[in-house]
Amino acid sequence: MKKHTLKSWAATTRYWSFSVSALPVAAAVAYLAAIYGTAAIHWANAVLAVIAVVLFHAAGNLLSDIGDYRSGADSSEAYAVPTLVKHEFETKEYYRLSVILFTLGILLGLILVVHSGWPLFLIGVAGFLLTILYTKSKNLWLSDLVVFLIFGVLILMGSSVVATGQLHNDVLLLSLPLGLITLSVLHINNTVDIRSDRAAGLHTVAMALGERRSVRLYCCYQLLPFLFIILLAVLRWLPWPSLLCLLALPVAWGNVRTALRFDADGREALLGLDRRSARLQLLFSLTLIAGLLLSTL
Numbered sequence: 001m002k003k004h005t006l007k008s009w010a011a012t013t014r015y016w017s018f019s020v021s022a023l024p025v026a027a028a029v030a031y032l033a034a035i036y037g038t039a040a041i042h043w044a045n046a047v048l049a050v051i052a053v054v055l056f057h058a059a060g061n062l063l064s065d066i067g068d069y070r071s072g073a074d075s076s077e078a079y080a081v082p083t084l085v086k087h088e089f090e091t092k093e094y095y096r097l098s099v100i101l102f103t104l105g106i107l108l109g110l111i112l113v114v115h116s117g118w119p120l121f122l123i124g125v126a127g128f129l130l131t132i133l134y135t136k137s138k139n140l141w142l143s144d145l146v147v148f149l150i151f152g153v154l155i156l157m158g159s160s161v162v163a164t165g166q167l168h169n170d171v172l173l174l175s176l177p178l179g180l181i182t183l184s185v186l187h188i189n190n191t192v193d194i195r196s197d198r199a200a201g202l203h204t205v206a207m208a209l210g211e212r213r214s215v216r217l218y219c220c221y222q223l224l225p226f227l228f229i230i231l232l233a234v235l236r237w238l239p240w241p242s243l244l245c246l247l248a249l250p251v252a253w254g255n256v257r258t259a260l261r262f263d264a265d266g267r268e269a270l271l272g273l274d275r276r277s278a279r280l281q282l283l284f285s286l287t288l289i290a291g292l293l294l295s296t297l
Contacts, residue, residue, distance in 0.1 A: 004089070012065070012089060012097065013058035017278060020185060021057040023285035024151055024178050025050045028159035028171050030292035034239050035170070038296055041163050045115055048108060049162040053155060055105035060131040062098040066091050067136065102128075116161050123158040130154070141203045147186050152179020173237055177225035177288075181281050184221035188259070189274040191218060192267065215262045215270070222252045222259075222277070225284065244291030248283040255280060 029046045069091065106128075113121045127150060134146045152175045160171045190197065190206035191214040197204055206214040226249050232238040255276055261269035 004093075008088070009097065012062060012094065013101075014061045015058070016275070017061065017185075018054050018057060019282045019285070020151060020182050020278060021053045021155065022050050023282065023289070024155045024174075024182070025053055025159045027174055027178060027285055027289050027292070028156045029163045030289040031171055031174060031238075032160060032163055032168060034242075034292040034295045036164065036168070042115070042165065043163075045112060045162045046159070048112055049159055052105050052108040052112065053158075055101050055108065056127065056131055059098040059101035059105065060134060062094045062101070063132070064134060066094050066098075112162055116165055119167055120158060120161045123154055123161065127154045127158065141205065141208065143190070144183060144187065144205045148179045148183050151182040152176070170237075173232055177228045178285065180221045180228075181225040181277075181284055184218055185274055185277045185281060187214065187221060188218050188270060188277055191215065192270050192274070211262065211267070215259050218259055218273075219256045222256050222280070226252065229288070239292065239295035241291040241294040242288055244294070245284050245288040247287050248280060251276075251280045251283055 025046070029041060033041050109120075109124045113124070130146050130150050134143065134150075153172065156171045156174055156178070157167060160166070160168045187206060190204040191211060194204075194207050194211055194214070197207055205217075209217060226246060229238065229242060229245055233240055233243050255273060258269060258276070259273060
């Protein structure tokens with residue numbers, strides 16, 4: 001086996017995507033602080049929750065890459081050629097690192113269960129099982145649903161239990177805006193990969209819709225989160241400062257305009273939109289968090 005640098009090991013986890021899992025935790029905690037007061041928040045537990053979620057996310061990324069490599073979805077013809085295809089790493093090295101990360105995440109999760117109670121254990125088990133399922137979900141048309149449940153539902157529920165010691169169902173008001181904007185990253189990637197996924201015998205929502213309709217759905221995923229936040233603020237279910245996230249709207253609109261060039265330019269217009277969508281998720285989440293925390297002052 002080749003020797004690898006720390007940087008190359010880190011790259012296997014796709015660390016650039018960690019904001020996708022870390023920021024929903026932070027957003028949930030900011031919401032709870034805005035609604036129930038900062039004194040209700042166990043801040044140290046919240047920080048540990050972010051670390052645990054990122055560990056599971058990293059392990060899931062590794063297993064997902066192994067699954068895509070073995071199924072043939074990732075090949076030398078793919079848009080982003082992973083290290084397994086280039087034989088820079090072996091699958092057993094990915095497995096070992098994923099086991100280490102899962103173990104650390106589980107240990108940290110058990111510590112949080114001791115502090116927060118058994119509901120967190122049940123949420124954690126569900127999250128762990130869904131993370132494992134995600135590696136198989138492209139065979140079952142389920143990848144979009146699994147991602148939404150993990151990043152739009154379970155992370156918010158778990159964050160509530162960790163941060164306050166109990167499950168506040170109203171934190172799920174953030175499910176649609178956070179879940180959809182996160183789902184857009186996966187969906188545009190699946191749209192770009194329709195041909196390679198079909199050749200590998202995989203099944204995704206993007207494949208079922210076809211490229212043109214998938215692009216339209218991506219545009220909805222980019223814009224609907226802003227409409228939901230506006231609606232929640234108008235209904236006074238979110239504090240008005242949460243509208244600070246509208247600062248990210250021009251970025252979303254730019255992504256939509258780029259995606260709609262598909263009709264003229266074809267698949268080439270979509271290349272790079274996965275990372276641009278991840279940057280939008282980062283900006284949207286940070287401005288939403290800032291607005292929620294601003295409302296606590």
